[in-house]
Amino acid sequence: MVENTLRDRYQIIQHLASRRFCEIYLAKDEDLPGKPVCVIKQLKPKNLDPLLWSTAKRFFKAEAEALYRLGKHDKIPQLLAQFEEGANSYIVQEFIEGKELSEELIAGQQWSEEQVIVFCREVLEILDFLHQHHIIHRDIKPSNLIRRTKDNKITLIDFGAVKQKTPDFGVNVDQGGWTVAIGTEGYMPPEQANGNPQYNSDIYALGVICIQALTGVAPQKDNNTNELIWQNQAKISPKFANVLNKIVHTDYNQRYQSAAVALQEIKKLSNIDIQRKENKSSFINVLPVILLTISLLTFVSTLLFTQWRITEINKNLNNPTSTELPLAKSNNFVSYENVNAGIKIKYPENWQKQDVENPFTGEIVLFTSPSNPTNKFAPKLSIRTENLSRQSISLEDYTNSSLKEIQKYLENANITDSSSTTLGGIPAHRVVYNGVDGESRIIENLEVWAVFNQKVYIVSYTATPEEYPNYLESVEKMINFFEIF
Structure with missing residues (x-):
């Protein structure tokens, strides 16, 4: 390219x-x-x-x-x-030349109240503009905020998750399936996680970033109230603390209802010349080179989707904070467990495992078969989840919608099997189909999905028609090994 x-x-x-x-x-x-x-x-x-x-x-x-x-x-x-x-x-x-805010939010380093107020004001001004145009960004996070090189101003990028609202009827209904949660865990408020984003959902995400800057750590939630725990980790004025607490209130009805209102409150906090604050906030530019290098490497590492299984094993064994348990062999299969997703599966030890955890697609992990190295489309099995926003969705409802999606979006779609089964001991549906994908390849697919606790668990196997039967036995075993906990 x-x-x-x-x-x-x-x-x-x-x-x-x-x-x-x-x-x-x-x-x-x-x-x-x-x-x-x-x-x-x-x-x-x-x-x-x-x-x-x-x-x-x-x-x-x-x-x-x-x-x-x-x-x-x-x-x-x-x-x-x-x-x-x-x-x-x-x-x-x-093209906006600059660096991501994630490079400035260094663990253990705290911003001053003055610096956070300046930052909060800058972003609220952008959000006010978006919301006036009836657009919810839905993915406000440090990596989507760029400090522009030429003037150190904050800019907002990546509008790939936006939700457009109409002034008369509220949020537009997604076409082609059930509304699912879109956003990034840690910055996404409860109503957005439930598929019901509001204008002040963006404001909540900004508040989380402000707290992260003030404390030097990502805020944790109270197990009983779901509110963020942070005030004992930062020394700021009571007025600013009250504003932040309202910005990140777990109930969106108790938050500021618009960016404009929140912006007015931020402006009241101080009469200090804003330009002086903005100039001071650029102190990050003189951080030691070694810390900038470490932060940049950390960011780049999040963009690498393909990792060898041995790297994953070493990472899990040496990282005590990992949410994924160490892998264990069982005959010729290896155990995989993801605590956050609540799933377990065993996969052939000669398959490669790739952690994905994509908040947009819901994909958690991808297993790639040991296909011929010359094959540019090796057979793969993926596991993903969808958080449903409507409590009444049944397995039958979801199945009917999904079958329509296959027929609508896959060229020359041909469903060869559609039947009831189980997945992890839960009633499920199995579908086998083929067609032409977006890159003009003929593909064969096997998918099994189950609906449990307002969440859909989906196991998908994809291969060319020639290689599909070669790994089908292993795939069937993997599906049988799948557990939900």
């Missing part, structure tokens, strides 16, 4: 990042004076089963629509173009 030219205009010069739904590139605009750089996103989900293709397309389209609605704003990347070329879809955005 690098050095390719799209639309006879955008020359790709660098690959920036890989996401579950897209590839991100830096490009030069050959048509404009000075050939300015821009960001190009290519819709290209990796090994995504057809049931999630509709989600990927919907998010990609929503990002372009949201940026177009927002127009030109100093703190938001401007949409420059949206187009299709061949079988691929692209979004062209303004």
